[in-house]
Amino acid sequence: MSGAGAIRLEDLDDCEAWLPAGEIKFVFTEPGPFDARVTWAKLPNALILDVTEDLARIAYLALPPDSVFVSFAKGRGKEIIWNGRHIPFGQFLYHAPGERFHQRVPAVSHWGVVAVASEFLASFGSAFAGEGLVPPRTTQVLRPDLKLSTHLLRFHSRIARLSKTRPASLGSHELARSIEHELLLALVPCLVDVSGQSPATVPGQAVMRRFEDLISDPQNWPVSMSELQAKLRVSTEDLRSYCSGFLGVSAGRYILLRRLRLLRKRLLQTGSAPGDISELAKEFGFADLARFSEDYYDAFGESPVESQMRPRRFGA
Incomplete structure (x- = not known):
């Protein structure tokens, strides 16, 4: 079913639940109120997103494995x-289906996405270029001709404006199919312009995927950096370099932010009696309660008690 609209997201839980990734985990790298604005258009076989954010994260x-x-x-x-590689305005990431990766944005960011069902893109590419358009096995950086990239960016912005100002119009199946056709006519030339393509490989990708797999379960959180390095089979220097590039922070800082995020999510979902915050902190591995309170304030700009007083987020 087609549709469109614009939504303001003021909590990372909303963002994780709303954005169309098979899995997504956010952490902030600076304190302050979160404010993201997402404009979207769901077409019969495609999706566009236009996202602005105001905090580094x-x-x-x-x-998902079935879309490009x-x-x-x-x-x-x-x-x-x-994954630590800077992709400036004018370049595009052509993601491999099912890819797992780290994405960072600076404090004020504006970015976009075009997602297309793989089978539909293949059939459209066959009609356009005379052969099926096969998704890349590894993510590619695209540097299409300026005329091609400008056309795609402008059309993406046109769809975003229409989604904001006349969202109901994209509920029309005929209009949605027409716009989707024009979108593919703008996108496919950028994808088949192989002269500007290069693999988006960077050292450390496999290590950082193992790192995320390891810390996805709180029971596996390492108690020391030496334990982390041993489990990842990586040197101190390489781990420091990979985390600096991929995450912009140290491994210890990132794990701390992830722990605080999970604790805050539990606090907002369930609420706690005042004395229970200390028990919750211990459950998440914070033995020093004074240090925990400082770290929590540094991460979120408010104390655990202030978070506790917020309305509960059932089912968040």
Whole structure:
């Protein structure tokens, strides 16, 4: 079913639940109120997103295996950071289906996505280029001809404006199919322009995937960096370099932020009696309660008690 709209997201739980990734985990790298604005258009076989954010953050994403995703910065001077590699305005990431990766954005960001069902893209590519358009096995960086990239970016912005100002119009199946056709006519030339393509490989990708697998279960959180390095089979220097590039923070800082995020989510979902915050902190491995309170405030700009007083988020 087609449709469109714009939504304001003020909590990471909303963002994780709303964005169309198979899995997504967010952490902030600076305190302050979160404010993201997502404009979307769901077409018969495609989806476009236009996203603005105002806080620096890290996301670990796992894309669905049955769709092709293309992501890009919007606006001169803007960029997105994929696995530590800076992708400036004018370049595009042509993601491998099912890819798992880290995406970072600076404090004020504007980026977009075009996602298309793989089978539909293959059939459209066959009609357009005379052969099926096969998704890449590894993510590619695209640097299409300026005329091609400008056309795609402008059409993406046109769809976003229509989604904001006349969202009901995209409920029309005929109009949605027409727009989807024009979108594919803008997208496919960028994908088949192989002269500007290169593999988006960076050192450490396999290590950082193992790192995320390891810390996905709180029971596996390492008690020391030496334990983490042993489990990942990586040297101190390499781990420091990979985390600096992929995450922009140290491994210890990232694990701390993930622990605080999970604790805050539990606090907002269930609420706690005042004395229970200390028990919750211990459950998440915070033995020093004074240090925990400082870390929590540094991460979220409010105390655990202030978070506790917020309305509960049932089913968040």
